[in-house]
Amino acid sequence: MVLNMNTVIIGTGMTKFSKQPLVGLRDLVTEAVRECLADSGVTAAEVQMAVFGNAAEGVVHGQEMIRGEVALRYAGLRGVPILNVENACASSSTALNVACMAVESGSADVVLVVGAEHLSHPRKARSFAAIATSTDLDEDGSLGAAVTAELLGGLPSSSGLDRSPTMDRYADKARAYMERWGVTSRDLANVSVKNRRHASMNPLAQFQTPVSVEEVELSRLIVDPLRLLMCAPVGDGAAALLVCSEDFANKRRMPGARVLASKLTSNSAHPDARDLVRRAADAAYTAAGVSPSDIDVAEVHDACSAAELWLYEELGFCDSGAAVAMVERGDATLGGSTPVNTSGGLLGRGHPLGATGCAQVVELVDQLRGRAGMRQVDGARIALAQNAGGILDDGNEAVACVTILEKW
Amino acid sequence: MVLNMNTVIIGTGMTKFSKQPLVGLRDLVTEAVRECLADSGVTAAEVQMAVFGNAAEGVVHGQEMIRGEVALRYAGLRGVPILNVENACASSSTALNVACMAVESGSADVVLVVGAEHLSHPRKARSFAAIATSTDLDEDGSLGAAVTAELLGGLPSSSGLDRSPTMDRYADKARAYMERWGVTSRDLANVSVKNRRHASMNPLAQFQTPVSVEEVELSRLIVDPLRLLMCAPVGDGAAALLVCSEDFANKRRMPGARVLASKLTSNSAHPDARDLVRRAADAAYTAAGVSPSDIDVAEVHDACSAAELWLYEELGFCDSGAAVAMVERGDATLGGSTPVNTSGGLLGRGHPLGATGCAQVVELVDQLRGRAGMRQVDGARIALAQNAGGILDDGNEAVACVTILEKW
Numbered sequence: 001m002v003l004n005m006n007t008v009i010i011g012t013g014m015t016k017f018s019k020q021p022l023v024g025l026r027d028l029v030t031e032a033v034r035e036c037l038a039d040s041g042v043t044a045a046e047v048q049m050a051v052f053g054n055a056a057e058g059v060v061h062g063q064e065m066i067r068g069e070v071a072l073r074y075a076g077l078r079g080v081p082i083l084n085v086e087n088a089c090a091s092s093s094t095a096l097n098v099a100c101m102a103v104e105s106g107s108a109d110v111v112l113v114v115g116a117e118h119l120s121h122p123r124k125a126r127s128f129a130a131i132a133t134s135t136d137l138d139e140d141g142s143l144g145a146a147v148t149a150e151l152l153g154g155l156p157s158s159s160g161l162d163r164s165p166t167m168d169r170y171a172d173k174a175r176a177y178m179e180r181w182g183v184t185s186r187d188l189a190n191v192s193v194k195n196r197r198h199a200s201m202n203p204l205a206q207f208q209t210p211v212s213v214e215e216v217e218l219s220r221l222i223v224d225p226l227r228l229l230m231c232a233p234v235g236d237g238a239a240a241l242l243v244c245s246e247d248f249a250n251k252r253r254m255p256g257a258r259v260l261a262s263k264l265t266s267n268s269a270h271p272d273a274r275d276l277v278r279r280a281a282d283a284a285y286t287a288a289g290v291s292p293s294d295i296d297v298a299e300v301h302d303a304c305s306a307a308e309l310w311l312y313e314e315l316g317f318c319d320s321g322a323a324v325a326m327v328e329r330g331d332a333t334l335g336g337s338t339p340v341n342t343s344g345g346l347l348g349r350g351h352p353l354g355a356t357g358c359a360q361v362v363e364l365v366d367q368l369r370g371r372a373g374m375r376q377v378d379g380a381r382i383a384l385a386q387n388a389g390g391i392l393d394d395g396n397e398a399v400a401c402v403t404i405l406e407k408w
Numbered sequence: 409m410v411l412n413m414n415t416v417i418i419g420t421g422m423t424k425f426s427k428q429p430l431v432g433l434r435d436l437v438t439e440a441v442r443e444c445l446a447d448s449g450v451t452a453a454e455v456q457m458a459v460f461g462n463a464a465e466g467v468v469h470g471q472e473m474i475r476g477e478v479a480l481r482y483a484g485l486r487g488v489p490i491l492n493v494e495n496a497c498a499s500s501s502t503a504l505n506v507a508c509m510a511v512e513s514g515s516a517d518v519v520l521v522v523g524a525e526h527l528s529h530p531r532k533a534r535s536f537a538a539i540a541t542s543t544d545l546d547e548d549g550s551l552g553a554a555v556t557a558e559l560l561g562g563l564p565s566s567s568g569l570d571r572s573p574t575m576d577r578y579a580d581k582a583r584a585y586m587e588r589w590g591v592t593s594r595d596l597a598n599v600s601v602k603n604r605r606h607a608s609m610n611p612l613a614q615f616q617t618p619v620s621v622e623e624v625e626l627s628r629l630i631v632d633p634l635r636l637l638m639c640a641p642v643g644d645g646a647a648a649l650l651v652c653s654e655d656f657a658n659k660r661r662m663p664g665a666r667v668l669a670s671k672l673t674s675n676s677a678h679p680d681a682r683d684l685v686r687r688a689a690d691a692a693y694t695a696a697g698v699s700p701s702d703i704d705v706a707e708v709h710d711a712c713s714a715a716e717l718w719l720y721e722e723l724g725f726c727d728s729g730a731a732v733a734m735v736e737r738g739d740a741t742l743g744g745s746t747p748v749n750t751s752g753g754l755l756g757r758g759h760p761l762g763a764t765g766c767a768q769v770v771e772l773v774d775q776l777r778g779r780a781g782m783r784q785v786d787g788a789r790i791a792l793a794q795n796a797g798g799i800l801d802d803g804n805e806a807v808a809c810v811t812i813l814e815k816w
Binding site: 045066067068069075076077079080084086098102106107130134136137151264267270272273276279389392 | 432434452453458463464466467469470471472473474475476477478480481482483484485486487488489490491492493494495496499502505506508509510511512513514515538541542543544545546555559671672673674675676677678680681682684687797798800806807
């Protein structure tokens with residue numbers, strides 16, 4: 001096992017997250033990559049490998065197989081390897097994981113990591129069906145037939161999908177969590193309020209306005225207990241990271257963040273493949289040599305507001321059942337002891353599936369470099385990103401990824 | 409750069425390649441993985457990571473995003489990372505490339521690499537459209553509209569696709585090659601005859617019977633100058649490799665193959681991103697410290713018979729324009745100086761896109777271990793696999809991968 005990684009992130013770039021039906025994936029990628037290269041002071045010709053994370057371009061727009069080669073075609077890369085990586089909503093955390101292995105193995109000194117997603121489609125059902133492919137379609141008992149029909153063209157227009165089937169699974173898990181710990185709808189709303197407040201300070205966030213508890217609680221019911229403002233929105237965007245060896249970074253004298261750990265766990269029918277986030281977090285803390293109390297700022301996968309609560313517990317930020325109190329005390333708010341989702345999180349910054357993992361890291365690198373503007377966490381030194389993808393087995397993630405970064 | 413890799417392949421498994429409309433991707437994967445684990449003497453519980461290469465499961469059957477988690481769900485993995493990798497027809501060579509980085513970086517000692525594809529679909533147009541997503545759909549001027557319609561469900565049934573649009577690009581390149589070097593249709597047929605003869609000795613090959621030059625030349629014209637028996641067939645299959653560190657392999661005392669080099673190049677609009685196979689091969693020869701004349705046996709990407717000819721030249725097996733003579737002399741036939749595609753190649757063994765890269769390596773590992781049966785190349789010590797994926801820019805590959813192996 002690698003205990004001392006020498007992988008450093010010295011540049012970031014990101015588009016605004018929003019619904020951009022009129023641009024294509026390549027437009028988004030070009031913008032994020034250009035900004036990332038400029039930020040790092042590295043030229044496209046110096047890049048030795050690119051790892052491209054995307055989840056839905058195939059379903060939504062038909063482009064499969066060589067998504068990175070197509071999206072990066074005019075980015076100026078000189079014939080270097082382009083690896084296309086997919087892992088549902090954790091696609092670009094997985095891409096970062098591969099980039100770290102590339103650097104640690106000596107295969108490449110300078111790696112461009114891109115997470116990108118263009119989910120917007122004239123038929124909303126298509127976007128929702130795309131998201132639903134992050135489940136096991138063969139075994140999906142509920143909306144599986146509609147999803148398959150939409151995907152494979154069996155129906156001429158909409159197949160009646162008015163939400164992502166994955167949200168049904170999240171709702172099941174949320175109900176069980178609420179019942180167990182006596183959590184109320186207002187508690188869920190408080191998470192949305194916090195993240196939307198953070199998002200209102202992030203110029204790249206999909207939502208630029210804060211919301212009140214009342215607005216959240218009165219928003220449209222998506223699937224009990226989740227209301228519209230408790231669910232991550234559909235949107236488009238791209239984010240990019242310049243990942244390199246410490247030697248290379250030293251030569252450039254660029255500030256950045258060291259990757260202390262990048263750990264992935266994936267679901268399977270094996271009994272040991274449960275509790276994926278906790279397992280990924282434990283592995284990451286061990287590899288990084290830090291504990292949850294060392295984390296100064298975190299980005300977590302709040303696909304719905306309830307998820308953020310149980311994630312605090314799974315990541316060890318608080319004891320089981322103590323997440324609501326953590327939010328009430330303001331611990332997870334900017335200015336608190338462990339600010340979470342200072343970017344606005346999935347709920348506020350937005351969640352273009354394959355772009356999210358990189359976007360989380362963009363926020364954390366900004367925090368560690370002290371350039372997060374109004375959202376700056378004073379003295380941030382250690383940061384954690386948790387990203388999850390897909391749903392298998394009644395609300396369990398298909399894949400979980402935990403990345404720990406240190407100011408460098 | 410890693411000059412001395414310590415990555416070793418100690419187990420292989422592979423299904424028969426054929427049209428298997430009634431099985432699913434998971435069935436194929438389960439069979440290949442079970443055989444691979446048994447062959448290596450490694451249990452599923454010992455596997456520390458899986459890298460899953462697939463190209464078309466999303467288009468053909470709707471399953472995207474977490475293809476590996478779904479296909480490997482009952483394989484007995486214990487929550488270890490599953491990385492889904494896509495690179496068109498080079499998807500599982502790319503997966504092997506990632507696995508090598510995992511081992512070389514110390515991220516995992518024991519990695520399962522799987523390449524799998526289930527292309528069969530009741531509508532042939534869907535299979536062909538799937539293959540066509542290995543081009544830049546936005547810029548595909550010929551059959552792009554039909555492909556997109558088929559993919560995105562705009563047409564109720566067949567969209568009139570009767571072949572893969574990528575074959576049109578291969579045909580363009582073949583015509584240019586034939587004109588330049590005075591190559592005849594019979595020369596192309598000779599490659600098919602050689603590979604079908606090899607395939608007839610491979611129980612896992614899609615085609616079990618040899619063909620004559622006349623049969624090839626009289627087979628249906630697909631797109632001039634390519635006839636049916638000069639093109640890789642549509643089919644289904646899976647192949648798996650057990651990749652591990654030399655330390656782990658030493659403990660198991662298993663024979664196998666060392667990976668001397670795994671080099672990838674990807675297309676882009678940059679002028680240096682031309683001639684991808686030659687560049688990948690040069691990088692691989694340099695990293696491995698061998699030259700083309702050291703190669704005892706090779707598997708190359710004969711998507712059409714003409715491609716095999718120019719690949720000899722790009723890989724340095726012969727001078728430019730000398731490939732036809734190489735076939736005529738029997739150099740590339742079993743018993744010749746550099747037997748190529750002893751498995752039968754894409755033309756004979758078959759070409760389930762994402763499975764091909766692993767299948768090539770399965771054949772070469774068998775050769776290096778001296779267990780290739782009737783196809784055994786005496787004393788094989790150094791082997792080369794060349795795999796390509798996608799088409800961009802008038803017949804150039806989107807991605808090329810060259811792997812060099814040594815008996816271990």
